[in-house]
Amino acid sequence: MRTTAILNQKGGVAKTTTTVNMAAILAADYRRRVLVVDADSQANTTEFLGGQLLGRSTFADMLRRMEVNDPVCKTGLPGVQLLPADDSLMDLDLSKVEGKTVDVACLRNYLKQHNTAFDNVLVDCPPAFNAASAAALLAADDVIIPIKMDAFSLRGMANLMRQIKNMQKINPRLRLAGLLPTMTYKSAAVDEAMEVLKASGLPVFPAIRRTPKVDDMTFAGTPLIQCSPRSAACMDYRRFVVEYLKGGELHG
Numbered sequence: 001m002r003t004t005a006i007l008n009q010k011g012g013v014a015k016t017t018t019t020v021n022m023a024a025i026l027a028a029d030y031r032r033r034v035l036v037v038d039a040d041s042q043a044n045t046t047e048f049l050g051g052q053l054l055g056r057s058t059f060a061d062m063l064r065r066m067e068v069n070d071p072v073c074k075t076g077l078p079g080v081q082l083l084p085a086d087d088s089l090m091d092l093d094l095s096k097v098e099g100k101t102v103d104v105a106c107l108r109n110y111l112k113q114h115n116t117a118f119d120n121v122l123v124d125c126p127p128a129f130n131a132a133s134a135a136a137l138l139a140a141d142d143v144i145i146p147i148k149m150d151a152f153s154l155r156g157m158a159n160l161m162r163q164i165k166n167m168q169k170i171n172p173r174l175r176l177a178g179l180l181p182t183m184t185y186k187s188a189a190v191d192e193a194m195e196v197l198k199a200s201g202l203p204v205f206p207a208i209r210r211t212p213k214v215d216d217m218t219f220a221g222t223p224l225i226q227c228s229p230r231s232a233a234c235m236d237y238r239r240f241v242v243e244y245l246k247g248g249e250l251h252g
Helices: 015-030 044-049 059-063 087-091 094-098 106-113 131-139 151-155 157-168 188-199 212-220 232-246
Strands: 002-006 034-038 080-083 120-124 142-148 175-182
Touching (some): 002 015, 015 142, 015 232, 059 087, 106 131, 120 131, 142 157
Parallel strands (some): 002 142
């Protein structure tokens, strides 16, 4: 089982889009058993995947140390299951971790108990470093950072990498799988930003091109491989998944 956190403190960089398309491709093209963990209080991934919350435990319940009952639910995608989120995640911050009222080891412990149930676990992290993202990084084997090619995103990379390095002190197996440029298009500024990424010495995945088909996907409620398999973004996500898998399974 390989657990990957999809992380960036900046919003609007395609974390959720990356998570759901990556999950769909892993399940459909590679027959992987995928668990998607929605760690964002906006719960966009939960909504997209059709997670039914009625009477079901959520990721927030696990963090609160509540007794959870069957927190994982099926989705509309064969081979993909979901640990859903709700807006109560907004109430859980790092100050409560220090007060021992939040269990940031909950996801790591849950996955240890179910390590034969899934091949890949993808965690859609919130655009903030809080209790939910700390729990994700504590459980993860690696991190993918979707990044939009603008100056604000590039300037935020140093702080984000510092936080990942801090988490490596308590989770030594955590590594950076790579940066994933998203929503790219032909532009001198984008080309310059790509050169900055490549010069950073950090691993960089093939870029995902900008296309209106991604917006269409959110309205359709289906991943690109179903609603627009020939779109540029879908082809790019498939190429990205190939490179992700080449990184190797960290744990059998």
